[in-house]
Amino acid sequence: MTRRESLQTIALLASFVVAGYAAVRLLAGNPIGIGAWFASSAIIHDLVLFPLYAGLDAVLVLLLRRHPTWATVGGVAWLNHLRVPAAVSGLLLLVWSPLILRLPTAFHAASGLSAQPLLPRWLAVTAVLFGLSLATLLARIATKRR
Amino acid sequence: MLGRWAHWTAGHSPPGPFRARFWRSPLRGPWFTAVLSVVLLPGITLMFLTGLASYAAYDPNLAPVNDTTPDKGLLGSWLPAWPAGPWWLYWVTQGVHVILGLVLIPVVLAKLWSVLPKLFEWPPARSVAHLLDRASLLLLVGGAVFELVTGVMNIQYYYAWPFVFYQAHYYGAWVFIAAFVVHVAFRLGRMVSALRSRSLIRELRTPLSATRAEPPDPDRLVSPDPAAPTISRRGALGMVALSSLALLMLSVGQTIGGRARSTALLAPRGQDLGTGPNDFQVNKTAAMAGIVPVDDSWRLQLHGTVSRSLSRAKLLALPQHTARLPIACVEGWSTGIQTWTGVRLTDLADLAGAAPGDRLLVESLQRGGFSAATLSPGQVRTPDALLALQVNGADLSLDHGFPARIVVPALPGVHNTKWVTRLTFSAG
Numbered sequence A: 001m002t003r004r005e006s007l008q009t010i011a012l013l014a015s016f017v018v019a020g021y022a023a024v025r026l027l028a029g030n031p032i033g034i035g036a037w038f039a040s041s042a043i044i045h046d047l048v049l050f051p052l053y054a055g056l057d058a059v060l061v062l063l064l065r066r067h068p069t070w071a072t073v074g075g076v077a078w079l080n081h082l083r084v085p086a087a088v089s090g091l092l093l094l095v096w097s098p099l100i101l102r103l104p105t106a107f108h109a110a111s112g113l114s115a116q117p118l119l120p121r122w123l124a125v126t127a128v129l130f131g132l133s134l135a136t137l138l139a140r141i142a143t144k145r146r
Numbered sequence B: 001m002l003g004r005w006a007h008w009t010a011g012h013s014p015p016g017p018f019r020a021r022f023w024r025s026p027l028r029g030p031w032f033t034a035v036l037s038v039v040l041l042p043g044i045t046l047m048f049l050t051g052l053a054s055y056a057a058y059d060p061n062l063a064p065v066n067d068t069t070p071d072k073g074l075l076g077s078w079l080p081a082w083p084a085g086p087w088w089l090y091w092v093t094q095g096v097h098v099i100l101g102l103v104l105i106p107v108v109l110a111k112l113w114s115v116l117p118k119l120f121e122w123p124p125a126r127s128v129a130h131l132l133d134r135a136s137l138l139l140l141v142g143g144a145v146f147e148l149v150t151g152v153m154n155i156q157y158y159y160a161w162p163f164v165f166y167q168a169h170y171y172g173a174w175v176f177i178a179a180f181v182v183h184v185a186f187r188l189g190r191m192v193s194a195l196r197s198r199s200l201i202r203e204l205r206t207p208l209s210a211t212r213a214e215p216p217d218p219d220r221l222v223s224p225d226p227a228a229p230t231i232s233r234r235g236a237l238g239m240v241a242l243s244s245l246a247l248l249m250l251s252v253g254q255t256i257g258g259r260a261r262s263t264a265l266l267a268p269r270g271q272d273l274g275t276g277p278n279d280f281q282v283n284k285t286a287a288m289a290g291i292v293p294v295d296d297s298w299r300l301q302l303h304g305t306v307s308r309s310l311s312r313a314k315l316l317a318l319p320q321h322t323a324r325l326p327i328a329c330v331e332g333w334s335t336g337i338q339t340w341t342g343v344r345l346t347d348l349a350d351l352a353g354a355a356p357g358d359r360l361l362v363e364s365l366q367r368g369g370f371s372a373a374t375l376s377p378g379q380v381r382t383p384d385a386l387l388a389l390q391v392n393g394a395d396l397s398l399d400h401g402f403p404a405r406i407v408v409p410a411l412p413g414v415h416n417t418k419w420v421t422r423l424t425f426s427a428g
């Protein structure tokens, strides 16, 4: 073992002691339930979210590679004008999905508010994002023509 | 032993993502990962500190009723008492905790994307140190995502989990931070050298047509067989930044309150309620707290060295004090600044014959969580700490705590107890 590796081993073991001390308390209430939530958290991006977004994106990229003429309008590549608003809108949905999909029944009872406006608001934000992206695409096409 | 096994398995990697050639994005590389890491370093540090503040603000070590995680042991028994000011303290710490947490979500996801091939690294362990490091990554990634998910669900009242939020979020943070400290300590050097390997300015000027993969690196983040790029490095970083910006702009208004609230289009507390004196955000409605309309028979039970029973009319006849304060919720939103009028807690303490060092147990008519809280001597004696009877010149509405509620500077929302029935001063 190199000096760095020994140091790293000691530091890691020390961190496991702290994490273990916390984990005993974390798991106390419901070891299986909390353990499952924690383990799912560790893999949800890599094994669920990533295959989803990367898969969709790969299909699109592959399609444009097969048909290069589809990839541009007015001489400008439009792929990222689709990707960027889709990513931002998708992320907003991911974060605010409980209220947008009106899943939490406790929300109205606690706050006196309705979750009803959130879906139309998210749709409106999405429309604005795609609209702005389209406008910049048109502006780029226009400058290219000039 | 491990070395020989590693040597044998190295030549026998399973197909697919376990082969380095599976990963073809030309953007992955040490510089790209380092840019995301240098944002996460101060960001996560601030999240942890404001998270600790969030817990300390309940003053858990003052009295058991204040403590949501009484078995914490070394993980917080040393936290200092929470001060009664400056008035904006909790507004800022909790607002930062929640809004920054939202803003960091795209950065964490991008970071996980940038290091994804390492999950499938083959052989899975080269040495004991490497094996421990990978076990630690499970706590790091699991902890980071667990904290983000529980936090995001909690602010939307989506309690769809089989555990108690406070325990899960507090102890989960400690599991995460233990792994985080070691992760950072042994990668700081690599982050700095990777940042130095390319100029940020030049990178921001590099269009798609000039985007090339980074040179091969010892950590093997760079693809050995990079595909032609479909987005520039600045484009990808810009996408992350834009996502963070969108989360910020569409939620921070619920923290600031006032006119800004209507910009918080997607946040739970982004709806304006009107212009009346009681038209501001309610944490828990009277209906949910099981409160039935209170009539003239209500009396405030006041206990100290003497005991008194005071009607609302008697309280209104005592000297009235007005304070302009926001109530900030643990969920990151606030009521904005409101004008509260009522009796100073310090006057009530004197009326009960309390000593200057006495603490105050506040009890509510409400049922369920947070029906009682203990205030420290410092909070009781701060001039703007009130038993409020009115807000913005009108009587409190039932939802805002009629007939009387606590309002104390820098105190978490849920400790500004509504529907107060009893105040007990004691040495503790």
Ligand code: HEM
Binding pocket: B033, B034, B037, B038, B040, B041, B042, B044, B108, B111, B112, B115, B118, B119, B137, B140, B141, B144, B183, B184, B187, B188, B190, B191, B219
């Ligand atoms: C939410 C916080 C963070 C998470 C979830 C996270 C996660 C990860 C993961 C999973 C890896 C791959 C490691 C491997 O398999 O070997 C990694 C690599 C890396 N991290 Fe982090 N990280 C975080 C914050 C940071 C911070 C603040 C720094 C600042 C020093 C940092 C610096 C690095 C570096 C330089 C690498 C590349 C070297 C390597 O692959 O070991 N990370 N990170």
